[in-house]
Amino acid sequence: MTKEQIKEEIRKIKEAHAEDEEFPDEVDTPLDVPARRRFAKYRGLKSFRTSSWDPKESLPPEYAKIYAFDNFTRTQKHVLAKALNMEQGGVEDCIPASSYARLHIKEVPTGVASKLCNLVNTMPIIACGLLQHESKISVLHFSVKKHDTYTAPIKAKEELVFHVGFRQFVCRPIFSSDNINSDKHKMERFLHAGRFSIASIYAPISFPPLPLIVLKSEVASASPSVAAVGSLRSIDPDRITLKKIILTGYPLRVSKLKSTVRYMFHSPDDVKWFKPVEVWTKCGRRGRIKEPLGTHGAMKCVLNGVLQQHDTVCMSLYKRTYPKWPQHWFPLDA
The missing domain is CATH 2.40.30.10 (Translation factors)
Incomplete structure (x- = not known):
């Protein structure tokens, strides 16, 4: 199928699963960019609570x-x-409470000084240590x-x-x-x-x-x-803050504990790249990827129970996120 036909097929499947709104982290795997490149900063975790994550690993330039x-x-x-x-x-450098003091501020730009003088008439100016x-x-x-x-x-x-x-x-x-x-x-x-x-x-x-x-x-x-x-x-x-995304695939054929899943990935190389990550389903099954099938990203999965045909196979991926550096501050390369 062409890319347009694949997108239309995925859209119809997602509409059939539209009632699953309790999973807001779902994202679509792009057709024109390999998943291993698009999600290169993400990784899988065996357990969100107990799996280790080094807080000093791959820190941004802001740090x-x-x-x-x-x-x-x-x-x-x-x-x-x-x-x-x-x-x-009673240190000599400290000013006693309830006493008056005169402040002399050096090297204040003329524009800032004029604004401060205008503000004195309308609101108090607070000087803090x-x-x-x-x-x-x-x-x-x-x-x-x-x-x-x-x-x-x-x-x-x-x-x-x-x-x-x-x-x-x-x-x-x-x-x-x-x-x-x-x-x-x-x-x-x-x-x-x-x-x-x-x-x-x-x-x-x-x-x-x-x-x-x-x-x-x-x-x-x-x-x-x-x-x-x-x-x-x-x-x-x-402090580690992780962004979570969920990749989804849909069963094509089911045979006991094995199932063929499609549309989670679009190339066999992506299937091999994410093979170590555990998969799970919205109905409570857990399993792993066994091998890729064909040349369009289908894969064979082994689960701990029989997969229902209407179920959805999911993969959770995480990456660490950081606050945005304020734009009005000094540049990072200064």
């Missing part, structure tokens, strides 16, 4: 610009204790929940404004589930209403607990809307 702690809890305790000691110890390490960049994880009054969808890697404590910055977060029973967490494509998720971003280091307000600019409105609220959970560049 060369961030800061990682050997023990964040111990560092936070030391930094806060040092700040409290300076505040209560930073604790140790708070000028460095790392990966921050927030526990967030969509605000009850916000109804528009919030997509992952969409540009949002995070107001954390007294600081505010633009970022592009990814969302993931809060799985306490595993070191791996499943990425979520949208921030769902009614429950908490974890939002991960590149941002200046802050020490929890800190409240969070997520703002989103609206096209029709001049002022941003409150999209979500939450708090700072942790700072951990090694």
